[in-house]
Amino acid sequence: MSSQEYTTVDQPVTKLNTGASIPLVGLGTWKAQKPGQVKNAVEVALRCGYRHIDCAWTYGNQPEVGAAFDQIFKTEGKVKRSDVFVTTKLWNHHHKDVRGDCLDSLKQLRLEYLDLYLMHWPAQGPGYEGKTNVPSIKETWQEMEKLVDEGKVKAIGISNFSVKKTRELLTYAKHKPAANQVELHPYFRNSDISKFCQSENILITAYSPLGTPDSPEAGFKENVEAKKPMDDPLINKIAKDLGKTPAQICVRWNLQCGHAVIPKSVTDSRIVENLQIVKFEIPKAHMDELNAISHQMRMLDGAFVCGPNTPYPTIDDLWDGEV
């Protein structure tokens, strides 16, 4: 048994529409790509009280996450697998073999089952151009439903789905999506999809809650010129008033909007700091100010799945013109 210290944190959880509990703050692992980084981050997170880890096949780091799970669940043995909520996502290029993608993720993560498996994008690109016989979103969803029936995953959901695409999926879903994971921070409130999913009892999970465009190494073109919420004078003022950091305000804002939130960090102190947001509240007057910030812009516009001869010739087609 290792002598590493463990802390438990009393944290907010909610019930998914499947009846399963999910802790509302999780560790994001997107862009944690330098060797050793994500293994350490997941271990630190689980020791300091996180019970929700968000992964994806395309992040390319699941084998390290799996090594961290083995370290914590088996070698140290102080946290049980069943006490941790693990999400991963079907990659766009694998819609033709959903089961294969899921089994590969399970193998990489060294797990027997997933708590939540999301369709990462309603798209199969990049590289879709000219391809024929690709499965529709409906066919992909139906393959994901089989994984629930088989017990490989406890729940399924979506990511980067607009209201229009979510509505459409609801017309045929046998298993209703449990969650929709989308970009959300005070500079992109994404209120249409947030309100719609909440009205349908589909949990919204906020990715990029700090709105930080910093991933050239991840190979996705982000809006690197965009202004960053962390530099915003109002957010900085509220942070100062409340004795918190701007990052904590952005994460806590999401929680108070009713979203689950998955801040990513590979820095031990920030991982701890991001979970501390469960211990304070942003007063309503400050929430109103944050909800009135007029600068609104996506960091990740999804251009990489759009193009001529694809289902989404333009970015507007991908998001169905919704902001």
Ligand code: 1BO
């Ligand atoms: C392409 C990755 C988007 C966030 O999961």
